[in-house]
Amino acid sequence: MADLQKGDIVMNTFAGKGNPTRFLLYIGKGVCRQGRYSHKVYDCIGYDGKKVQIFRDPDGLVKVGHMGEFDAFMVALKGLKDRNGDVENG
Numbered sequence: 001m002a003d004l005q006k007g008d009i010v011m012n013t014f015a016g017k018g019n020p021t022r023f024l025l026y027i028g029k030g031v032c033r034q035g036r037y038s039h040k041v042y043d044c045i046g047y048d049g050k051k052v053q054i055f056r057d058p059d060g061l062v063k064v065g066h067m068g069e070f071d072a073f074m075v076a077l078k079g080l081k082d083r084n085g086d087v088e089n090g
Helices: 068-082
Strands: 008-012 023-034 037-045 051-055 061-066
Touching (some): 023 051, 023 061
Antiparallel strands (some): 008 023
16 A cells, blocks of 8 residues: 555545445554554544544555645644744634
8 A cells, every 4th residue: 555644535445335434534543552452553534523543454545535625724733833822812
């Protein structure tokens, strides 16, 4: 699989056609801890805005697009950060 970038739209090949977690927004890599066991996962966001974690082994994500709005959102957040707390109240 090609390297994923934050903001990529991915298809979960393990999910069926009617499954709401078939298409997700990729936001990074993470670790899922289940008791004393740890699993490497992809962190994604589902259509309903909830975080979804997909196991990395075996790899089941395929990139199908990219969400430009995610990039614009990140640029806007960085712009706020650069203001050094000059945000007005209200």
